[in-house]
Amino acid sequence: MEKEVEAVIESSKAIQEVAKTSGQAIEASKQLGGFVSKFISAPLEAGVGIISDKLQFIRWEKQQKLIVKASQIMKASGYERANNPLQLKNAIPLLEYATLEEDDYLHEMWARLLVNCTCSQEPQKMTRAFIEILSQLSHLEVRILETIYSYSFRDIVYLGVTTEHLPERCEIIRSGDDEKQLPPQEVRVAIANLVRLGCLRFPSVIGGGEIYSLILPTLLGLEFVSACTEKTDSK
Template sequence: MSDPVQASTETAKAVGEVAKTTGKVVDAARAMGGFIAKYTHGSIEQAMGIFQDKVSYARWERQIRLMERATKFLEERGLKEPPIPVPLKMAVPLLSAASLEDDDYMQDMWAHLLVNASVTESSQKRAFVSMLENMSSLDAQVLNELFRVETENGPGTAMLTYDLPRLAHPVLSQQTVDPLVNPPGDVAFALSNLARISAITAAAVWDGGVTVAMVQMTMLGRELVRACGDLKLDSAD
């Protein structure tokens, strides 16, 4: 039989911890309000209201757009309702990230992933959520072009990246590439990030290092593109 005194003590501790957390949130909101008030020359209360309203409205807008895009993509498949459930361990982080995404193209990727995960279990991979959270629009454009070239030339095709994001060039069999030409800095960064999340692999060089001047897609990167549907940057209106 449990000790009522001990249970009461534990409950009090839990309530105290919640109160501490709540107090920290309130303090943080007031700090932000004070920060904004310095720049707007208004009251802290007014600044807090402006900030909180703006954040709430911005997220509401993104949530509405996500619902509209997912509904559209579902209808394009000839479906009115998602046929299979998306596991909560994937659905919760997916919907959270998608509703915070302020880039339309990237949010379309989230919407595609949500719909595809509700249609085929092969798209129900938690790793896809983590990968998308770590990608930018440029990353996606680059990955899309690499996927296009690989699709035309076969899995495992090595590709030169100096013309990305516009074009990737397949390395044909028996072709000697010397010297390798590096892509622009922002593209090199995008490729490095894609390698970091294991969507691509960079080429090895003679001194034991690697270079993003020539890359190959991984199975994980290939499956991510498929799971997210159409990876075109100029998403439909």
């Protein structure tokens, strides 16, 4: 009987130690979550969530928005389900990036990319490049691309467009045009990133260098913008 009592006491002590340790772990998690929340645009609860469940709290809302928007796009195109399902190697990173996107317009672009590459009579070929490009774009960079590629690719592929008034508008370069003004610094940085990603290219100049007063399109940029643009045709 004495041994049984001692066993119960030891068991009780062990439980207390576990509870104590668990309490410390929870408190540490809260402290770390609070620290993380100082560096992201989300409340303390989200900071804790980053530690405990990999942003599950934040991503749930984005998942719902993605489902709703993708369903709306599919319905408008006359499709009830995907006829060209994505391979896991593309589906997983696409869904991960989409559920982390905080900008509503970019989040909608993820829905368009998902639907365009899985639902249509001739689905757009999904490439990992499209996923990686979209994951690295800002709202400003997307607006720049949409403005430039609103022109026919054939009309701008050789001469390019002006950048002075981007992202609001641009003009096709004509032979003999005078030198154009440079766009704001923010736009120049955005253009540099789009060139890095292969969506645009600088004109060729003797000795190299970067000319920010005009820019040229690329085939990759054209295909990427097309893949992220909502289609109006149906079956």
